[in-house]
Amino acid sequence: MKAIRSMVLVSGDQVSLNHGALDVFNALQQQLTAFGLEEEITVSMVNDVNKPGLDPLVLVYPDAVIYGSVTPEDVPHIVEEHLYKGRVVAEKQISPYDLTGRIAWLSARKGTLPAEHRIVLKNVGLIDPENIDDYILHEGYEGLGKILREMTPEETINQIKASGLRGRGGAGFPTGLKWQFVAGAKGDKKYVICNADESEPGTFKDRLVLEGDPHAIIEAMMIAAYSVGADEGFVYIRGEYQLAINRMKKAVEQAEAYGLLGENIFGTDFSFKLHIHAGAGAYICGEETALIESIEGNRGEPRPRPPYPTTSGLWKKPTLVNNVETLANIPALIRNGAAWYKAIGTPSSPGTKVYTILGNVNVTGLIEVPMGITLREVISIYAKGMKDGHNFKLAQTGGSSGSIIPASLQDTPMDFDSFSKAGVSLGSGALLICNEEVCAVDLAKVLLNFFRFESCGKCNPCRIGNRRSYEILCNITEGVGTEQDLKDLQMMADQLYQLSNCGLGQTAGSPLRDILAHFRAEVEAHIKLKVCPAGVCPMSGHRAFEID
């Protein structure tokens, strides 16, 4: 694609067309050619800008300036002043705030924070998710076109490998390697699955991608399918995300109508069919083999591994399972190349990461920043500090299965390797930031309560271990814990990790391990002094559970 420096959009809805939008469009093209700018500035019609009274509108990006209403006579002046000389024509400019709905993107872009780098969320809030044309206008399906025309599956996989992209679901497995495994697996039928069963507490990044940029997921899945040799795919979306399910279904219909999904795409041998599958409410289905069981119409109980889904997955066929955020990186990565991608983030964890900021801070929300930013930076820059002048005590990363991170680790770069060296995990990217009024034992109790309910019950360490750990924590918070409980909790943490069948059980013990490692004094205060230093726990002195 040519390098362009500006993009000019003309509103092309019916009202604008009635008011001469086409003449404005033609005049723009003519003037740009006259100034010799046709190579560096593009003009396009967009649908449904919908601002009666001021149409037709002319929008100039990246400056995010809107002119209205524009007549063909205004065009030479606008082109000469703004596009040629770079001076905004103030008298024709209108405020972005006059526009509603789809042009909300302007204020969204203005709010972009320093150092934010949007790849995954690039289009979210900027384009109309229910309009495939809008996605295509924003370089959509360009990556797919590129690989189908110019690249072999091997070359595509090599690009992904060279980029260093790692899975964003929590484990950080190299994506290119996973693709290679599936591509190399024997079998004439293969599947691609998008894991959109986003159930980690505090994580809602995938929901925003599905709701805001559904076609990016379709494009990425097709690139993946082409690379690994699959012709059918599933998007498994958690049942609670009704809007995301509707938007994805609509996006699939539109892509099918355009011939982007279906048989012999772009006149090649490549065909792809995509199904949208709604979950029914089970955290465990985020585990890839449980997710596969669920698609097959079973209880979402994880399978023993190996065999891994890459060799025997959905209906025992080789299956590629990728997280939404991982896939959302793919179209941009293919368009811009591996070198571009690798330059962002840290050497061991290239790219960006989407974090959800929650808890006792001034500003909660969603950011996408290069890998390697520290917790201190997140709190001070993006979260605008702790609320009400309180101090930072701990952060819980990555939903329930992440880690409890003490203040002493707040300068550790947040990337896969730095975190694993520090003995903590990045998880899904939720950052629950807590002040000193939060009790570490109480927090662990809430997390274990979660695991106790969400354990599928298939294997004993997880089913019994989570329940027992929760009961012990309850007793400690009631002020009736014993020193034996400390040893038992450590044992539970170890055994959950060592003996559980799947990732849920293996990570369920991490809150226990973390509070014993980083907040041992606080736990001991509950047991030996019968005091909750944060003043949260009931400490009633009544045993909640009898434990033999």
Added chain:
Amino acid sequence: MPVEVKGGQDVRSFVRTLVKEQGSEKAELIPILHEINRELGYISDEAIQELSDRMHIPTSHIFSVATFYRMLSTEPRGRHVIQFCESAPCHVAGGRQVWQSLQKELGLENGETSADEKWTLITTSCLGVCGIGPVVIIDHDIYGNVTPEQVPELLKNYD
């Protein structure tokens, strides 16, 4: 007790129509159970029996699936289902007090349905709207930044 569903059909013919529309592949089981749950409010024994006949899947399997997933219920529920998020982000933001207020106001424990069949109170795991915790969902309406004092007001909106 026969439950009437869409267009005056009985449960069995409703299930038959669903299976005809969506197919009897096992992969369709969960989507079909979703539909039944939406229409009836829960998955009745009769529906499971009919589904088993039509899809050639043992009732035990259907029951085990229907009881596994949180969004499916094999028990009748109240006219309004209140879901309270009990995950850590809402907990840290003051969720515990809201939960106590809900229980007190309704006189219900977790999982119970009121005697007049108006309310069912359940806890749920994260609903993905953590930016505005604590979160309460009544039927399909999401309420964020809920305080214990607001709870009686919220409940007044439903009859």
